[in-house]
Amino acid sequence: MPQQTISIAIVQNEQQQLLISRRQKGQHLAGKWEFPGGKVEQGEALEVAMCRELKEEVGLTASEFTLFESLDFDYDDLSLTLHFFLVTGFTGEACELEGQEIKWIQPRELIDYDFPKANISVINKLL
Numbered sequence: 001m002p003q004q005t006i007s008i009a010i011v012q013n014e015q016q017q018l019l020i021s022r023r024q025k026g027q028h029l030a031g032k033w034e035f036p037g038g039k040v041e042q043g044e045a046l047e048v049a050m051c052r053e054l055k056e057e058v059g060l061t062a063s064e065f066t067l068f069e070s071l072d073f074d075y076d077d078l079s080l081t082l083h084f085f086l087v088t089g090f091t092g093e094a095c096e097l098e099g100q101e102i103k104w105i106q107p108r109e110l111i112d113y114d115f116p117k118a119n120i121s122v123i124n125k126l127l
Protein backbone atom coordinates (compact mmCIF):
# COMPACT_ATOMS: atom_id res chain seq x y z
CA MET A 1 0.00 0.00 0.00
CA PRO A 2 1.35 3.48 -0.81
CA GLN A 3 2.78 5.27 2.23
CA GLN A 4 2.90 9.06 2.56
CA THR A 5 3.97 11.63 5.15
CA ILE A 6 1.71 14.68 5.31
CA SER A 7 2.18 18.08 6.98
CA ILE A 8 -0.95 20.07 7.79
CA ALA A 9 -1.61 23.64 8.99
CA ILE A 10 -4.44 24.39 11.41
CA VAL A 11 -4.47 28.17 11.09
CA GLN A 12 -6.09 30.20 13.85
CA ASN A 13 -6.76 33.94 13.41
CA GLU A 14 -7.16 36.63 16.06
CA GLN A 15 -10.91 35.94 16.33
CA GLN A 16 -10.00 32.31 17.17
CA GLN A 17 -11.44 31.18 13.83
CA LEU A 18 -9.90 28.22 11.99
CA LEU A 19 -9.21 28.03 8.26
CA ILE A 20 -10.71 25.05 6.42
CA SER A 21 -10.77 24.19 2.74
CA ARG A 22 -12.61 21.72 0.60
CA ARG A 23 -10.93 18.90 -1.30
CA GLN A 24 -11.62 19.07 -5.01
CA LYS A 25 -12.87 16.63 -7.62
CA GLY A 26 -10.18 14.20 -8.63
CA GLN A 27 -8.34 14.42 -5.29
CA HIS A 28 -8.23 11.65 -2.68
CA LEU A 29 -11.33 12.10 -0.44
CA ALA A 30 -12.85 14.68 -2.83
CA GLY A 31 -15.60 16.83 -1.33
CA LYS A 32 -14.39 16.45 2.27
CA TRP A 33 -13.33 19.50 4.26
CA GLU A 34 -9.71 19.59 5.44
CA PHE A 35 -6.98 21.81 6.78
CA PRO A 36 -4.51 23.04 4.15
CA GLY A 37 -1.51 20.78 3.77
CA GLY A 38 0.06 18.08 1.69
CA LYS A 39 2.85 15.66 1.04
CA VAL A 40 6.25 16.11 2.62
CA GLU A 41 8.95 15.92 -0.04
CA GLN A 42 12.04 13.74 0.16
CA GLY A 43 14.48 15.27 2.68
CA GLU A 44 12.12 18.12 3.56
CA ALA A 45 11.59 19.07 7.23
CA LEU A 46 8.00 18.67 8.45
CA GLU A 47 7.52 22.34 9.31
CA VAL A 48 9.08 23.46 6.03
CA ALA A 49 6.57 21.27 4.18
CA MET A 50 3.69 22.72 6.24
CA CYS A 51 4.79 26.30 5.45
CA ARG A 52 5.25 25.50 1.75
CA GLU A 53 1.82 23.87 1.41
CA LEU A 54 0.13 26.69 3.30
CA LYS A 55 1.70 29.23 0.94
CA GLU A 56 0.93 27.21 -2.21
CA GLU A 57 -2.67 26.41 -1.32
CA VAL A 58 -3.98 29.55 0.41
CA GLY A 59 -1.22 32.17 0.14
CA LEU A 60 -0.44 32.53 3.86
CA THR A 61 3.05 32.74 5.35
CA ALA A 62 3.25 31.04 8.75
CA SER A 63 5.35 32.82 11.38
CA GLU A 64 4.33 31.15 14.68
CA PHE A 65 3.40 27.52 15.00
CA THR A 66 3.74 24.43 17.17
CA LEU A 67 3.30 20.74 16.48
CA PHE A 68 -0.24 19.93 17.67
CA GLU A 69 -0.54 16.21 16.94
CA SER A 70 1.13 13.44 14.93
CA LEU A 71 -0.68 10.23 14.04
CA ASP A 72 -0.73 7.29 11.67
CA PHE A 73 -3.88 6.49 9.75
CA ASP A 74 -4.61 3.79 7.18
CA TYR A 75 -7.27 4.38 4.53
CA ASP A 76 -8.26 1.39 2.35
CA ASP A 77 -5.90 2.50 -0.40
CA LEU A 78 -3.34 4.66 1.39
CA SER A 79 -1.28 4.58 4.57
CA LEU A 80 -0.55 8.02 6.02
CA THR A 81 1.52 9.62 8.74
CA LEU A 82 -0.02 13.02 9.45
CA HIS A 83 1.60 15.90 11.32
CA PHE A 84 -0.80 18.67 12.35
CA PHE A 85 0.68 22.07 13.26
CA LEU A 86 -1.28 24.80 15.03
CA VAL A 87 -0.42 28.09 13.31
CA THR A 88 -1.12 31.13 15.51
CA GLY A 89 0.93 33.73 13.64
CA PHE A 90 0.87 34.39 9.90
CA THR A 91 0.98 37.11 7.29
CA GLY A 92 -1.14 37.51 4.16
CA GLU A 93 -4.82 37.08 3.34
CA ALA A 94 -6.21 33.61 2.81
CA CYS A 95 -7.20 33.05 -0.83
CA GLU A 96 -8.43 30.13 -2.92
CA LEU A 97 -5.23 29.70 -4.93
CA GLU A 98 -6.15 26.26 -6.24
CA GLY A 99 -9.81 27.05 -6.95
CA GLN A 100 -10.88 25.25 -3.78
CA GLU A 101 -13.55 26.64 -1.45
CA ILE A 102 -12.12 28.03 1.82
CA LYS A 103 -13.79 29.23 5.04
CA TRP A 104 -12.95 30.67 8.44
CA ILE A 105 -15.08 28.98 11.10
CA GLN A 106 -15.34 28.85 14.89
CA PRO A 107 -13.87 25.68 16.42
CA ARG A 108 -17.31 24.60 17.69
CA GLU A 109 -18.56 24.63 14.07
CA LEU A 110 -16.03 21.93 13.06
CA ILE A 111 -18.61 19.31 13.95
CA ASP A 112 -20.88 20.59 11.12
CA TYR A 113 -18.32 19.80 8.39
CA ASP A 114 -17.47 16.44 6.88
CA PHE A 115 -13.73 15.83 7.51
CA PRO A 116 -11.62 12.76 6.65
CA LYS A 117 -11.61 9.99 9.27
CA ALA A 118 -7.95 10.68 10.05
CA ASN A 119 -8.98 14.10 11.44
CA ILE A 120 -11.40 12.88 14.12
CA SER A 121 -9.02 12.96 17.11
CA VAL A 122 -7.62 16.35 16.12
CA ILE A 123 -11.10 17.80 15.70
CA ASN A 124 -12.16 16.51 19.09
CA LYS A 125 -9.11 18.23 20.57
CA LEU A 126 -10.03 21.54 18.87
CA LEU A 127 -13.78 21.60 19.70
Ligand SMILES: Nc1nc2c([nH]c(=O)n2[C@@H]2O[C@H](COP(=O)(O)OP(=O)(O)OP(=O)(O)O)[C@@H](O)[C@H]2O)c(=O)[nH]1
Nearest residue numbers: 006008027028029034035036037038039080116118119
Ligand atom coordinates in the same frame (compact mmCIF):
# COMPACT_ATOMS: atom_id res chain seq x y z
N1 LIG B 1 -4.25 18.51 3.46
C1 LIG B 1 -4.88 17.63 4.20
N2 LIG B 1 -4.84 16.31 3.87
C2 LIG B 1 -5.50 15.46 4.65
C3 LIG B 1 -6.22 15.88 5.82
N3 LIG B 1 -6.76 14.77 6.40
C4 LIG B 1 -6.41 13.70 5.63
O1 LIG B 1 -6.72 12.53 5.84
N4 LIG B 1 -5.65 14.12 4.57
C5 LIG B 1 -5.11 13.23 3.53
O2 LIG B 1 -3.72 13.47 3.45
C6 LIG B 1 -3.30 13.47 2.09
C7 LIG B 1 -2.84 14.90 1.83
O3 LIG B 1 -2.37 15.04 0.62
P1 LIG B 1 -2.81 16.22 -0.36
O4 LIG B 1 -3.69 15.63 -1.38
O5 LIG B 1 -3.28 17.44 0.36
O6 LIG B 1 -1.38 16.44 -0.90
P2 LIG B 1 -0.84 17.63 -1.80
O7 LIG B 1 -1.41 18.92 -1.31
O8 LIG B 1 0.65 17.45 -1.81
O9 LIG B 1 -1.55 17.27 -3.16
P3 LIG B 1 -1.11 17.09 -4.65
O10 LIG B 1 -0.37 15.79 -4.67
O11 LIG B 1 -2.45 17.01 -5.33
O12 LIG B 1 -0.31 18.29 -4.98
C8 LIG B 1 -4.51 13.11 1.25
O13 LIG B 1 -4.54 11.72 1.02
C9 LIG B 1 -5.67 13.52 2.14
O14 LIG B 1 -6.83 12.78 1.87
C10 LIG B 1 -6.26 17.26 6.16
O15 LIG B 1 -6.86 17.73 7.13
N5 LIG B 1 -5.57 18.09 5.30
Ligand SMILES: [Mg+2]
Nearest residue numbers: 036037038039
Ligand atom coordinates in the same frame (compact mmCIF):
# COMPACT_ATOMS: atom_id res chain seq x y z
MG1 LIG C 1 -3.04 19.48 -0.23
